[in-house]
Amino acid sequence: MMTVASALLESATAAAAKAYAPYSHFQVGCALLTAKGNLFTGCNVENASYGLTICAERSTIFHAVAEEGPGMKIAQLAVVALGQEFPPCGACRQVIAEFSGAETPIWFMRDGKPVMLTTAELLPASFKL
């Protein structure tokens, strides 16, 4: 059976192939399903001025907001890196928290298997206005 999580992980893997990562060579892809039911993908985009780099998760979330508008809410999100395994970085956790609920499932790979943590598990006591 094709679950939402497996579809998102597959889309994130495909998106990782589009990464612009000539400096780190970390190719990272992300896919998210919005509350409205739309799928968006994105990848990391690096820069010669390294600090300007944007992660796959934030590029995907900003893409989704640009398409759906300011009411965009994440229903589920998955992040995959080719040949690497890691959860979203701290900056991306803060941006995920802005556009999701405490219980929103966030998927990533660990030891070759999909792992799910909720937004609140990834970023407890998050800063919100």
Ligand SMILES: O=c1ccn([C@H]2C[C@H](O)[C@@H](CO)O2)c(=O)[nH]1
């Ligand atoms: O959660 C993360 C962590 C890192 N990266 C990217 C940023 C940079 O291009 C490369 C190495 O940090 O991986 C992401 O896209 N998402």
Ligand SMILES: [Zn+2]
């Ligand atoms: Zn990040």
